[in-house]
Amino acid sequence: MGSQWGRDKGYRNAMREGYRSRAAYKLLEIQQHAGMIRQDDNVVDLGAAPGSWLQVLRTLTGGRVLGIDLNPIAPIEGVETIVGDLADPTLPARVKDALGIVNVVVADASPKLSGQRSYDQARAVALGEQALAFACAVLKPGGNFVVKSFQGEDFAELLTEVRTKFRSGRTYQAKASRKGSREIYIIGKNFIGCDAGAD
Ligand SMILES: C[S@@+](CC[C@H](N)C(=O)[O-])C[C@H]1O[C@@H](n2cnc3c(N)ncnc32)[C@H](O)[C@@H]1O
Numbered sequence: 001m002g003s004q005w006g007r008d009k010g011y012r013n014a015m016r017e018g019y020r021s022r023a024a025y026k027l028l029e030i031q032q033h034a035g036m037i038r039q040d041d042n043v044v045d046l047g048a049a050p051g052s053w054l055q056v057l058r059t060l061t062g063g064r065v066l067g068i069d070l071n072p073i074a075p076i077e078g079v080e081t082i083v084g085d086l087a088d089p090t091l092p093a094r095v096k097d098a099l100g101i102v103n104v105v106v107a108d109a110s111p112k113l114s115g116q117r118s119y120d121q122a123r124a125v126a127l128g129e130q131a132l133a134f135a136c137a138v139l140k141p142g143g144n145f146v147v148k149s150f151q152g153e154d155f156a157e158l159l160t161e162v163r164t165k166f167r168s169g170r171t172y173q174a175k176a177s178r179k180g181s182r183e184i185y186i187i188g189k190n191f192i193g194c195d196a197g198a199d
Pocket residue numbers: 020021023024046047048049050051052053054068069070071084085086087108109110111112127
């Protein structure tokens with residue numbers, strides 16, 4: 001992650017504190033703000049490589065922690081991982097078989113950036129939609145969801161969709177995000193059900 005994010009202060013702090021990336025601070029902030037992970041929750045992390053959210057999750061819950069990414073994740077004690085695409089339609093069943101109950105889904109996935117703003121924005125929101133579909137398929141009623149997105153076209157639609165499927169849907173801009181970044185997290189709390197809000 002060092003080359004992608006640059007070796008800035010956040011990166012150096014992350015390395016000093018043993019985190020694999022500065023993204024760790026975003027999840028710590030989100031948890032402090034929203035408290036969506038409880039002591040014994042089973043948590044699935046989508047787009048989890050290199051693994052700093054997994055490191056944080058391991059400290060937040062005594063439940064199972066499962067990370068999924070297109071890329072392999074170097075082992076973390078007490079964390080399970082799957083190499084896979086979050087859009088794979090067979091993934092929810094595999095995850096439910098592995099964990100049984102899923103209380104929380106978090107997704108920090110982002111596509112490889114092309115540099116074309118509107119194209120990248122659309123792909124990022126599409127990834128968020130896929131993460132929401134995954135969460136809908138695995139979450140226990142009352143469960144919680146966090147997904148990274150980007151402000152711009154289609155963002156409002158994703159937020160509305162979260163709000164129809166969870167009792168509350170809020171946004172959170174992490175202070176640990178880069179200055180000027182349009183990155184924004186959607187936090188859905190208290191899952192109602194997959195079909196909620198469907199036509
Ligand atoms: C910003 S990084 C995540 C950082 C991670 N939260 C951490 O703390 O280490 C975004 C990740 O999303 C993953 N990703 C992108 N598209 C994906 C997909 N369709 N399925 C699974 N992972 C995906 C990328 O491989 C990348 O590792």
